[in-house]
Amino acid sequence: MEALAAARPRGRRWTNVxxxxxxxxxxxxSxxxxxxxxxxxxxxxLAVYLSFTNAIGGSLHGKWIGLGNFRHEWTNPAFKDAVWHTFLFTVISQAVVLVVAGLLAHALLKKFPGKWLLRFLILLPWAAPLPLSLMGWTWIFDTTYSIxxxxxxxxxxxxxxxxxxxxxQPRLAMGSVIAVHAWRIIPFATVIFLAGLASIPKEVDDAAAIDGATGFRKFWSVSLPLQLPIATVALLFGIVFTATDMAVVYILTNGGPPPSNATEMVTTWAYKTGIESGSLGAGAAISLFLLPVLAVVAIGMLIFARRAEVT
Amino acid sequence: MDAVLRGFREKGLSYLIVGPFAIVLAFPFYVMVITAFKQQRDFYDLSHTPYWFHKGPTLSNARFLFNETQYTTWLRNTAIIGVVVVLITLVLAVPAGYALARLSGKLGQSVGVGIFLTYLVPPTLLFLPLFSVITQLDRQTSSLLHFHLRGSIWSLVLVYPSFTVPFATWLLMGFFKTIPRELEDAALIDGASRLGTLVRIVFPISVPGILTVVIFSFSLVVNEFVYAFTFISASAHRTLSTGVYTDLIRGDLPQWGAIMVASLIPSIPLALLYNTFLDRFIAGFTGGAFR
Known part of the structure; x- marks a missing residue:
């Protein structure tokens, strides 16, 4: 091959490479x-570097203060609340998403008249731009004119x-942002589940039927294990989208209501510290607390994507 | 007979599950549509049902939106950002996606997964350092070119490919894997160069896949809130995602009718496109990992 390339006229060497x-x-x-x-x-x-400094908004460096920001946030009640709220926000909304999306995907697998329209309606929350559909929710939750x-x-x-x-109201506000976020993720999880269900070969169904597995037993020992890897991938995406989201909480409650700030999340707290208060270093440190979540999800993805390959 | 009955029962069960959820999930959009065409006196009137018109429908909300607010500017800004970002994304992601699907071995596989994982790094983690970078670049551009980068839509054009490129590369990798290799081999045997094969054979049959990437990347741009909110503070430079919220909701008196019109105008065409291309999207999205 190389000898052949060398034998060709000079001008074409570049294309040969x-x-x-x-x-x-x-x-x-590249x-x-x-x-x-x-x-x-x-x-x-840069975020990692800044988190070790006392940099202020808009600058690229500050005085090195080691773990100062992390230590300060770790003992800050506002930050602890934000971590707890983010945990609740993520876990509860994703639990709802898993159940509803699982149901919907199974129901949508069959053919029936009007399916196109119903699927379109179900997809709307995911397909419409979130910051705009949140305007609808703000009106629906209006203090006086709530429908x-x-x-x-x-x-x-x-x-x-x-x-x-x-x-x-603190509890209602938390419930509302959780509901709105679940509303947003359900369509995404449904279509991913649907793809996973559709990829199970027809032969598996037939084999299960021959072995006499039906109903719940079939679901538990055949469909569920085959679906598990792709369902996990959908869940992992849902976790990332939820834990790192700022739009829903910021637009609906802005982390409020005060004084308890019942819906303050890691993301909104990082925004308020880093941009509104201008403590860039501290803000960077706060947002870096999202990294462990991302790392766990990334590892999970790598494991389950490989397992899904087998099916 | 038994089978027919079972079919009926299964269909009925599907409607029973899908129907109510479809109503709940689409409910906010119904409220938005009806509010968009209601007269103000109508939607502030609690003595009548909010689910339907009491006084006749009106276009006054839309008129207010287009005449009294900067809505058209936000539409234009969003469109410009979307188009430029999509172009940058295609230039970078199409070649990379193809090479990752076809030309590279084990190492390429890892690079592909690596690129995909960067899609998981969220704006909420990067906006603080990027805010500083933009601020510093702004000093340069304003002293050298008399142009303010921070606060202009070009700061978003610069940053948005950070999430569209990983996303698009991953999708395209999935698409290219589904194109039969034999097509290219045939062209190569006929004496075409690899680059020529790519341009003349592979790209034309990938148009549906590339179109899918265009739509979904554009949609990611319209959805973005954190960067747009942090980098831009003047109304005239805002995008849809932040302009409607900051100017119309946070303003003195929210014009709910106009806000709903403003939200629905971009949402409806995007949702329809999304729905049309969804199956391709799913194939590409999962195809990269599961094939």
Whole structure:
């Protein structure tokens, strides 16, 4: 091959080099890799560096204070609350998502008239831009004109004198942001589950039928194990999307209601510390507490993606 | 007969499960549509049902939105950012996705997975350092070029490919894997160069896959909130995702009708496109990992 290339006229040497798959591959891949390293790797490293300094907003360095930011946040009640809220927000919303998406995916696997329309309606929360659909939710949760309250009041389920304040009462506010986030992720999880279910070969069904497995038994020992890897991947995505989300909480409650700040999350607390208060170093340290979550998810992905390959 | 009955029962069960959830999931959009066309006196009137019109539908909310707010500017800004970011994304991700699917061996597989994992690194982790980087770059651009990077839509154009490129590379890798290798081999045997094969054979049949990437990358751009909120503070430079919220909700008196119109105009076409290309998206998204 090389001898052949050398024998060709000089002017075509450059194109000949490009004929070698490994060379062409690196030429095609490197721009993307360099770009990603510069725009994700660089800032990530910078975030780690800044978290060890007392840098203020807009600067790229500050005085080195070692673990000072981490130690301070670790003992800060506001931060501890934010971690706890983020945990609840993620775990509860994803538990709801798993159950609902599992049900929906199984029901949508069959053919029935009108399926296209129903699937479209189910997809809407994921397909519409989130910051815009949150405008709808803000109106639905309005203090005076909430359509939910109107309905509850007419069913005599809520008081007309002091109706529920969905975004202003601590527990209700947390419930509301969890519900809205579950609402947002359910369509995504449903379509991923659906893809997983559809990829189970028909032969498996037939074999299970011949062996006499039906109903719950079939679901438990055949469908569920086959579906588990892809369901886990959907769940891992859901965890990342939820734990690192800022739009839902910021737009709906802005971390409030004060004074308990019942919906303050790690992300909104990092924003308030790093941008609004200008303590860039401390803000970077706070947001880095999301890294362990990401690491666990990344490892989980690698394990389960490989397992899914087998099926 | 038994089978027919069972079929009926299964279909009925599907409706019973899917129907109520479809209603709940689509409910906010119903409220948005109806509020968008209601007269103000109507949606502030609690003595009548909020689920339907009491006074006739109106276009006054839309008129207010287009005449009294900077909505068209936000639409334009979002469109410009979206188009430029999508172009940058394609230039970087199409070659990379192809090479990762075809040309590279074990190492390439790891690079592919690595690129995918960077998609998991969220804006909420990167916005603080990037805010500083943009601020520093802003000093350079303003003294050298008399142009303020921070606060302009170009700061977002610079940053958005950080999540669209990993996402698009991964999707495209999945798509390219589904194209039969024999097509390329045939062209190579006929004497075409590898690059020529890529441009003349592979790209044309990948158009549906590339279109899917265009739509989903654009949608990621319209969805982005954290960077847009942090980097830009002037109304005239805002995008849809932050402009509607900061100017119309946080303003003195929220114009709910206009807010709903503003939210629905981009949402409806995007949702329809999304739905149309969803099956391809799923194939590419899971195809990269599960094939």
């Amino acid at each position: 490009l004929e070698r798959p490994s060379v062409l591959a690196s030429v095609l891949i 721009p993307a890799v360099v770009f990603i390293l510069a725009l994700v790797g660089g800032p990530l490293a 939910i309250n109107w309905t509850l009041q007419h069913l005599h389920l809520a008081s007309t004198v002091s109706p529920p304040q969905w975004l202003a």
